[in-house]
Amino acid sequence: MQMPDKLGIGIDGGGTKTKVLVKKSLTGDVLFEKKYPSTNYNNIGVDGLEQVLKTIYTELTEKFGKEQLANASLAMGAAGIDRPQDEVIYREALKNSGFDCNFEVFNDAYIALMGGNGGRKGALLITGTGSIAIGISTEGKEVRTGGWGYMTSDDGSGYKLGIKAVSAIMDSYDEIIENTSLTERVLNYYGIKSPEDFMDLIYIDKDFSIDKIAAIAPIVQEEAEKGDAAALDILYREIERLVAMIKALAKKMKTNEFRLCLAGSLMLKSDIYLRLFKAGMNKSLPGIQICEPLNEPAYGALIIALGEGTVNE
Known part of the structure; x- marks a missing residue:
């Protein structure tokens, strides 16, 4: 469980925009909430990704200070994270942008599931520009179908x-x-x-x-x-x-x-x-x-960041 005096930072890096949400607890006040440009490196490149993340880091530092930010816990979901090599790219981008706190990165569908179902349970179907379905198995494993891009997948999108x-x-x-x-x-x-x-x-x-x-x-x-x-x-x-x-x-x-x-x-x-x-x-x-979703994807990232795996039972 996240300590009450530490910040939880949830980042929803969608294909068209990125939302940042900061709280100290799920039931606490929203301390920071803002939208930024896309952080899908497949569309904007690694340099473009780091540029947006640096802007986010700078504004969070101005709001909370470097020391409090260094002690925060961050979870980010992004549309560009589909494979282990993508996770490496996002981890390096966060580090290069100044983030030295504890952080985890996920596919954006996973944080949408966390927010939509109030925790790590059930399943989620996204139908936007593309499509993907993910769920948590009876064995507690994350499974998926679709989401492999417009050339080979994205049915119903x-x-x-x-x-x-x-x-x-x-x-x-x-x-x-x-x-x-x-x-x-x-x-x-x-x-x-x-x-x-x-x-x-x-x-x-x-x-x-x-x-x-x-x-x-x-x-x-x-x-x-x-x-x-x-x-x-x-x-x-x-x-x-x-x-x-x-x-x-x-x-x-x-x-x-x-x-x-x-x-x-x-x-x-x-x-x-x-x-x-x-x-x-x-x-x-x-x-x-x-x-329909219980909460937005950025809230799902916040659930992970704060270590509160299941809410809204």
């Missing part, structure tokens, strides 16, 4: 919905499928006149990122809600993949009864996507309790 929408628009343009309302909506969104213009956007425009493809996912959900056949087909297929991910996760967890916390706006802010997912889960795995 914003990217998959977006790129499949573009494919459907091209199929419609080629008269392989019937007309789809996605065409007008998506062309207007990107400010292009013809489906043929996707060739320039996707293959030539260096600024046309994965995030920009994922950004049209809500359009797919909206048009599916209105009954567009192509949009509905995309949602049905991706929901099937998400359910398959959770079935595989349950097998690894060695149980079909657990709390599944949902994270990411793609699922939580879309009635139709959530409705279809729940229907698929109730059919395949009725013993799983689908819930």
Whole structure:
């Protein structure tokens, strides 16, 4: 258990932003809370990672002083931590940025699970730009499915919905499928006149990122809600993949009864996507309790930093 006079620092290093939360206890006052740029080194490089961490360290030092900061306990979850070699990079980056306190680093999904379920238990499904499912097995081991990047994985994600929408628009343009309302909506969104213009956007425009493809996912959900056949087909297929991910996760967890916390706006802010997912889960795995997060990921990192493994029982 963390000593009451020591600081606990929780850092949620997401793909688009980083949040820092500081407390002395989970029930105590928030002593510091601020958002910073992304700390995913896969997107910004090691130099970019260290630059953000140095800014965080400088501002925390100004707030609490070097001595108190050196005695703190820090836990960081980051979207770029998937393998042991990634952990090494983040540990070195923290050291090079000035942090000399006790610290641990994790994948951002793990701290989201800790926050979402109030401790090291249950499972978590994130559907954002990418997707990943993680859980704690009956043996206390961390297991996962998905989360291996947009080229090989990320089923049910914003990217998959977006790129499949573009494919459907091209199929419609080629008269392989019937007309789809996605065409007008998506062309207007990107400010292009013809489906043929996707060739320039996707293959030539260096600024046309994965995030920009994922950004049209809500359009797919909206048009599916209105009954567009192509949009509905995309949602049905991706929901099937998400359910398959959770079935595989349950097998690894060695149980079909657990709390599944949902994270990411793609699922939580879309009635139709959530409705279809729940229907698929109730059919395949009725013993799983689908819930919204109890707390944010930064709070999950704080649980680890403070050594308070389970809260909100």
